[in-house]
Amino acid sequence: MTYRKVALIGLGLIASSMYWAMKRAGMETHVSGYARSEKTRETARRLGLCDVVCDSLEEVVKDADLVVLAVPVGAMGGIAETIAPHLKPGATVTDVGSVKRAVIEAVRPHIPEGVHFVPAHPMAGTEHSGPDSGFASLFDNRWCLIVPDGAPDAATAALEDFWHALGANTERMDVQHHDLVCAVVSHIPHLIAYTMVGVADDLRRVSDQEVIKFSAAGFRDFTRIAASDPTMWRDVFLTNKEATLEILGRFTEELFALQRAIRTGDGDTLFDYFTHTREIRRGIL
Ligand code: NAD
Structure with missing residues (x-):
């Protein structure tokens, strides 16, 4: 029809x-x-x-x-x-x-x-x-x-x-699965981009040194994503609170695990983690 x-x-x-x-x-x-x-x-x-x-x-x-x-x-x-x-x-x-x-x-x-x-x-x-x-x-x-x-x-x-x-x-x-999937593949990545650009700008203000000017491929993508419409993204986080907080909690756990590996010089953990994520990327191409 x-x-x-x-x-x-x-x-x-x-x-x-x-x-x-x-x-x-x-x-x-x-x-x-x-x-x-x-x-x-x-x-x-x-x-x-x-x-x-x-x-x-x-x-x-x-x-x-x-x-x-x-x-x-x-x-x-x-x-x-x-x-x-x-x-x-x-x-x-x-x-x-x-x-x-x-x-x-x-x-x-x-x-x-x-x-x-x-x-x-x-x-x-x-x-x-x-x-x-x-x-x-x-x-x-x-x-x-x-x-x-x-x-x-x-x-x-x-x-x-x-x-x-x-x-x-x-x-x-179903609705619950939708909101969780989107928190993982879209909403939290946007939050990370907004945060990274905020961190770079804070560093510039504190040190009075240019930072963002030197951004290369990966960080430029963060700045592009962080240029997304503020009204739309404010509404997304206010209305998908439960799923974004759930995924943010899991993300923080992973980040702390990598932080610990860096602090303790645990190269095996870092290498295994990055190898695993590279395999995931290759699997979707
Ligand atoms: P946009 O900012 O380009 O357009 C939104 C439009 O809505 C504008 O024309 C604005 O004037 C109008 N508008 C805002 N409040 C209004 C109101 N109260 N009454 C009438 N018009 C009003 O936004 P967009 O990217 O087209 O997003 C629209 C919807 O699509 C949002 O709900 C967003 O979550 C969703 N969406 C956006 C994307 C994306 O990446 N941009 C992807 C998928 C879904």
């Missing part, structure tokens, strides 16, 4: 990439878009993003078969509440949020009878944000995790087909 009309709410990196990927796929779907700020709406119109850019939430969801919430996680509940009375019976509401339990708790209570809610999370992004940062190939060969959480199979399968057309592979997952 293809959607006749899709509404994109929030016109940033993910929504704009979805629009360009839909166009690339040749989907004959009418796409309406909405962003909160007048400036973003003007930029979207100038870029030709969406078939129509609407000035209200009520207008953007009118007659939509699929409504995509592509705003920061903390804003999703309020938007769901506002659009609820205007949703078409039989429509599907989905989201692209980086956490799922908090989104489901905030959004599901507002979904009216006869409308389906199928949460999703495309595992693709860059450090850029805003309506001019999107591109058609963002989702190519990337995972889009689908968390049906009780949604009917037909609505879930239709959303999977949609994401396949956008270039992504899909996998169904």
